[in-house]
Amino acid sequence: MNNSSQTNTSSKSIGAGLLVAITASLCCITPVFATLAGIGGLAATFSWMEPFRPYLIGITILVLGFAWYQKLRPRTQEEIECACEEDEKPSFWQSRKFLGIVTVFAVLMLAFPSYSGIFFLDNSKGDKVIVVKKSDILNAELNIKGMTCTGCEHSVNAALNISEGVLEASSSYESGISTVKFDQTKVSVDQLATNVEEATGYKVTEKNIIQRKP
Template structure:
């Protein structure tokens, strides 16, 4: 008879990691879209956002049970001469700790993911052949589909590439983007198209001044 505690199965590790990944996909995907040039794929997993609290709870429950099985006291062996069963690498404390750390990083991604975005280079100033002064406009766009700050950084990155755009500030909390651009070289429709290309979408009631 073995005199070591029962070890958590591989299925527990897999379930914990999958739940953690699913909970963070809505925010991981926008970063992958920017790095890989996937465009509209950014919002592919936005539908998971309402289920995030349940996925987080599932991750905690699965990994908590795995740690319980790993750390619970071993039953007393009936045979004093029993040879302890050798643990595999995947049954070691170090491996379970690694899985737990990885799952924690995935669950926390929405809180630090925006900092991982590459610095977007603003579009080069458009020179006027007529020497006319810039016609600056500031418009506020309502955006649907954003689920975290990483989504906001994705929208900023896309809009900054539109020629004539001077600045953009995207608020995830308010679901808005305030864009200042030279109307002589950029049109509101171009800005909307850049936002929509990220996979999120401009909602009605855009305001201008």
């Protein structure tokens, strides 16, 4: 393989690795930014890709690994001679520096679910004092279809926490359940379900009151 062919192959690998990394993260990135942008109907657009995410991650690693191999492997005497004859310095887009930038970006994309919570304001009510009668507090469980990662959990929690009367909210994409504590005089479980569906695009399939505080 001459120097030009090696460079072209490496460039294609870099582009392919970047594309696959972004594709692997769409199911996690879309819910977060759709919720933040107020276009919740798009949140679940790429949820169907979640089962393929592990394979896409594996492909990303293999492709970028091959690109690094192409950059770091010792050149043969023939390739060195070709490089001397061409007397051309590789462009930035074909350099190790650019490959390093792409690799870091790909890692950030693949790890997105683990830090997606930083994109949401603290909606946990913080230290704000809320006066509520204990007899008015209810706990409910919402079964939600469409959550596939922690990014989805943050989106649902944000939709619940901005609802008036909500005291606490937590969600699990693994179980597909959100638990919410709320003041029944200010909001109903039906309204909470509607708020989640409108803000995130996910479907609430079941609503249950699980406990009434004395």
